[in-house]
Amino acid sequence: MVLISIDSLSDTELRNIAQQEDLEDWDTLSREELIEGLEHLYDEDDDRTLDGITGSSKKKFVNTLTDVQSDNVLSLPGVESLPESYNDTSIHLILKDFNWAYVFWSLSPQQFSELEESGASLILRNTRLSADDRKVAEYDIDVSLSDTSWTVELPYPGFKYKVSLVSVVDEKESVICTSTCLETTQSWFSTHPEELEKDSVFRAVFSSLIMMDGTVIPNRQLIDIVEMLNKGQSQEADA
């Protein structure tokens, strides 16, 4: 739950929100006390405020100053709450960022019981593959039977990645399920940074990516390329 732009609100607005939220002594508190009280009230649920969200999108779908409790959306007749899990075993990999992915899995109740009874330990295996699907490398993450998701790193662009859930009983491994492959690409400039040293190339490609304050747009890969370029230039200057 959040309170939007708290520092910019008038005393009256703060008091009205405090009243709406049933803050004790709302009508006698000072401005500082109102802010402190409201922040404390909202922080109980979530320590974020909208000030942490960048861009104009922070005003999207905002028509109140508080995150109103919308307890009046009626469910349709006959529907049931979402289950903890479904009756199957599966694993999925979704790319979050260019080198981070969210992986989640589920185990069927039967499979879960079998693993529990056998005392199996679980491994999340991240496999890196070449473009023609040859295994290049892999690393394991120990997970517990109660885990259902993880964030995994995909450290090298230009490769395919897949994750498998593996059980280990008496040092014997058995693959439970494997995700589809996720392909990452390597940019042309990351392998040819020297090309960007040509003024015309740099201007053509990067002039639309540099903000008014002179920084490149906040994209990790682009920032890495610019840093690589800067490093190359400073080494050249040193030489």
Place this chain on the structure above:
Amino acid sequence: MMKSRINFIFNAHMPFVRHPEYPKFLEEDWLYEVMNESYLPLLRMMFKLKDDKVPFRLTFSLSPTLCSMLSDDLLNERFCTYLDEHIELGDKEIARLSGDSQRCALATYYRDELIANRTFYNEYCHGRILNAFNKLSNDGYLELITTTATHSYLPVFKDYPIAVNAQIETGVLEHSRNFDKMSEGFWLPECGYYPGLENYLKRHNIRWVSLASHALALSPDRPERGAYSPVRCPNGLYCFIRDERFCSLVWSDTEGYPTDTDYRDFYRDIGFDLPMDYIRPYVHEPEVRSFTGYKYCAVTGKTAEKSVYDRAKAEAKAMAHARNFLYNVSCRTRSMLDVLDMEPVYTVSFDAELFGHWWFEGVKWLDDLIRLVAADDEFELITPVDFISSKTDVQTLRPALSSWGVGGYSSVWVDGSTNAKYYRHIFKAIERMTELAERFPAQKSLKQRFLNQAARETLLLMASDWPFIIHNQTNAEYAVKRLEGHIQNVNLVYDNMCKNAVNTEWLVKAEKRDNLFKNLDYNIMNGSHLEEPSPIYTAEF
């Protein structure tokens, strides 16, 4: 002289929010606010330009969920009530502020704008805003395009080609139902692109999309002209690359024009400032304060002591910012003369709701800018189809995975802490819907309706809005309930169909509430559907 061509693309979208079960609903106001503060003022501005014989070319994407709501009788009726109530509030404000000339003038201005919107809505649009957009398209001012059915962010659904196709196909079909001309372009929600997506777009004869700038800069191929020229995917789809620098002039919350201290403050509103007894008829039950649109403060700065909003000062600033935008464009073109071998195309795309609703003076800024462009040979407004029709040679290149979200990828919609946990349910619902479509093809009567409704619910649960709102924690509880509700609905149909049953009570209520995409055929979710030719048409690029 090298001409600067500016390609403005506006993405108009609202999630499907419709609650006939309540007389008034807080989140329905999202729609009424943007109708009143963005869509109608933008349309009035464009019709005025037309009347003044000022030429212009702009592109608008109108999402299928937005179009469904703008065509809905109940929501249109409620919008009229919204306008009437806020005009009444304006009258009260004018009386209340009679001793405060500055605020009273502002209240009068807001009230008069509401009246002008009501007149335009009834007399020009005949109660249907889409009519006015269609007219401007037919008259050659606008290129109208569509987007995914429910503004679904497609990169996360890469492993579900049937669902990706259903989102695109429904978007294209809905567009052809709502407008006279077919959609030749396609707005990728959040500029979300993954390699291979172009194949689904080509299937429906889409000719162009707009991509984030790093789609080009991080391509595995060497980009030749940067964002100054569109490129083509190997399958022929044109990609217009967003110019981040020019977009940030308008979009940035730290350096963008809307942050100017003379502009109107978005957050300060009498809905939170006046006693509940006064404001009660215009907010929500039970005594939930919300924005009314009557706002009297200027941005001023990060302080509680705000200046009174000065409309004349703000309008002068909007004109200055329009000139500044063109000055920046002009400087860039001149600085690139030795690099470019063609007249540059600057693609600048925004959410349409930025103009008027979030940035109150945005409509005035756009109006000023269009008039300045019309009077100056150095600039030209174009749409993507204008460029494509010029048959200019462009580079063929493979764009990289990208979005316009923070960081440039998917971490807003799959954030690992608040919204990622829903994907196990979302993916399962898609799998279940696909299974149902394949196990029960060509059903008739009640089961057909049951399955069609499940397909609607599947599209709705794929909307990018729910994970976005959950991530931002604004009205998050509503988004959670909506998302969970759509998943539960698909699960109900699945469980019923597996028992060869139909829950008619659920069906009637679901059809009444989630009544969009009336022509949707659930067989769109059958895997074999992708092997058939597109129902759109199959002309070559």
